[in-house]
Amino acid sequence: xxxxxxxxxxxxxxxxxxNKSILxxxxxxxxxxxREEQVGLVASILAPALRGERVxxxxxxxxxxxxxxxxxxxxxxKMLEKVKELGTDNLKxxxxxxxxxxxxxxxxxxxxxxxxxxxxxxxxxxxxxxxVYSRFxxxxxxxxxxxxxxLDEIDQAVQKISGDFIYSLTRLNSELKNAQISxxxxxxxxxxxxxxxxxxxxxxxxxxxxxxxxxxxxLQDLLKTRADKAFKENILEEGVIAKCAAFAAREHGxxxxxxxxLRVAGELAERESKKKVTLEHIDEANRxxxxxxxxxxxxxxxxxxxxxxxxxxxxxxxxxNPNGIFTGEVYDKYKAVCEKTKNEELTLRRLSDILAxxxxxxxxxxxxxxxxxxxxxREIKPMLSPAIKEQVCEILQKSLGI
DNA sequence: CGAGATTCATGTGAAGTATACCTTTAGGCTTAA
DNA sequence: AAGCCTAAAGGTATACTTCACATGAATCTCGTA
Numbered sequence: 521x522x523x524x525x526x527x528x529x530x531x532x533x534x535x536x537x538x539n540k541s542i543l544x545x546x547x548x549x550x551x552x553x554x555r556e557e558q559v560g561l562v563a564s565i566l567a568p569a570l571r572g573e574r575v576x577x578x579x580x581x582x583x584x585x586x587x588x589x590x591x592x593x594x595x596x597x598k599m600l601e602k603v604k605e606l607g608t609d610n611l612k613x614x615x616x617x618x619x620x621x622x623x624x625x626x627x628x629x630x631x632x633x634x635x636x637x638x639x640x641x642x643x644x645x646x647x648x649x650x651x652v653y654s655r656f657x658x659x660x661x662x663x664x665x666x667x668x669x670x671l672d673e674i675d676q677a678v679q680k681i682s683g684d685f686i687y688s689l690t691r692l693n694s695e696l697k698n699a700q701i702s703x704x705x706x707x708x709x710x711x712x713x714x715x716x717x718x719x720x721x722x723x724x725x726x727x728x729x730x731x732x733x734x735x736x737x738x739l740q741d742l743l744k745t746r747a748d749k750a751f752k753e754n755i756l757e758e759g760v761i762a763k764c765a766a767f768a769a770r771e772h773g774x775x776x777x778x779x780x781x782l783r784v785a786g787e788l789a790e791r792e793s794k795k796k797v798t799l800e801h802i803d804e805a806n807r808x809x810x811x812x813x814x815x816x817x818x819x820x821x822x823x824x825x826x827x828x829x830x831x832x833x834x835x836x837x838x839x840x841n842p843n844g845i846f847t848g849e850v851y852d853k854y855k856a857v858c859e860k861t862k863n864e865e866l867t868l869r870r871l872s873d874i875l876a877x878x879x880x881x882x883x884x885x886x887x888x889x890x891x892x893x894x895x896x897x898r899e900i901k902p903m904l905s906p907a908i909k910e911q912v913c914e915i916l917q918k919s920l921g922i
Numbered sequence: 923c924g925a926g927a928t929t930c931a932t933g934t935g936a937a938g939t940a941t942a943c944c945t946t947t948a949g950g951c952t953t954a955a
Numbered sequence: 956a957a958g959c960c961t962a963a964a965g966g967t968a969t970a971c972t973t974c975a976c977a978t979g980a981a982t983c984t985c986g987t988a
Contacts (some may be wrong), residue, residue: 824970847932867972872933888933893979895931 527791535752536790536797540669542750545785546777552594553745554738555587558731562595563729569611569666570602574700577690577724580732581707585774588706589909590673591731596670610665617672625742625785631656634669657692667701673704690723739765742776751786757798760785764802781805813910817881818912819919824866828874828917831857832884833909836902844885847872862919875900 541547552559562578569575582588596613603611614634633637635656660667669689692701743761755787764785784805789797797835818829831853835845851868852870858865875898881887885901904912 645972797983822970866970868932869934869973870971873971876933888978890979891931892979893928893930893983894981895929896978897932 536755559591575702576726578727579725580703581731583772585776586731613669615670646799664698736765844901846867846897894900
């Protein structure tokens with residue numbers, strides 16, 4: 521039996537999943553475990569909107585995977601249901617994720633996206649920002665209504681946008697004749713508010729709410745309820761859930777991570793046509809998730825990023841850099857690579873920024889250090905396990921045509 | 923020997939440039955009455 | 956005369972460059988014990 525047959529065979533046979541979608545990240549559960557208190561608070565803060573009253577601006581903190589988005593969406597759905605039931609038409613609930621990089625990382629794009637969500641239309645570029653702004657106001661103010669705007673991962677946006685934008689949004693109500701708007705900011709970053717204009721701060725966070733991380737026990741509970749629905753009976757080996765929970769608890773109680781882990785582990789087991797999900801599958805899943813993330817970043821990175829990364833990998837592969845690689849070395853290698861691949865070479869200034877961004881992406885480690893008389897530089901190390909390194913190198917070679 | 927002063931190799935911020943899109947606007951051409 | 960198309964004018968975003976100044980610790984210098 522050849523390989524392909526084998527693969528199909530394992531899928532034709534009994535699946536270990538009952539309903540895999542329950543473990544996927546876009547699944548919205550009926551109720552949200554261990555977040556009753558927070559969800560209740562959100563609901564009570566937003567409830568006046570049902571009567572057409574303006575509600576306080578709300579700010580929600582919490583690490584990734586602590587149920588912030590889920591909680592807000594949950595309340596949103598319930599409210600929209602209620603609105604339908606009441607037959608009124610004066611409540612809009614707009615959700616915008618600021619992290620979708622190409623979608624909303626500038627003031628202009630956020631406005632454009634909000635307008636789209638509201639049913640208006642605006643080109644991706646070209647209009648004066650002012651014009652977009654006034655169109656936005658027109659759309660909102662076209663009738664009497666309460667508008668709740670959810671800005672998810674708002675910290676990502678504010679880094680690039682002046683806080684003025686948020687401020688003017690919060691102040692918008694005085695310009696509106698008919699409508700009322702309220703903002704709901706969601707941030708992963710607990711220290712986000714610290715370096716923000718106090719005016720913005722006080723107007724944005726009329727109400728504050730913290731979503732604490734799940735602890736390992738809560739994660740187990742959560743995984744167990746979902747696993748019961750997602751897997752068939754007796755599929756999970758003893759301790760699998762506990763291990764998933766432990767992994768995720770280490771990652772700041774990230775429930776999304778825990779669910780991904782369990783799902784991928786299940787997929788791996790299925791692919792091997794095993795009847796059980798074992799502890800090793802969890803380890804394997806952990807590695808795979810990490811790998812997939814890195815690879816998709818590298819594949820989709822702009823050419824110049826790939827060139828820089830290729831230079832770093834080339835130096836790293838030659839070895840003997842126990843203390844890390846320095847910016848100067850990378851730049852020399854990078855120039856050579858550019859010449860070989862007939863790419864235009866950038867300035868050292870730009871390279872420096874690219875290195876910083878690669879660091880942000882978590883592909884390399886790059887800290888600024890001072891080497892005394894030898895000046896200041898970044899100390900650079902690739903942050904990839906050997907197996908991934910090879911794949912990354914292959915991708916780079918293919919993509920750059922080396 | 924130790925406190926300052928020096929120095930190196932980049933880091934970093936601000937401002938400017940080039941390119942790619944986008945709308946508005948005005949003029950010219952077409953078309954229908 | 957109304958309608959449609961086109962090109963120029965005027966904006967914005969993005970990726971990059973140029974310029975100028977900032978950094979921070981190893982090393983040097985020099986006064987002093």
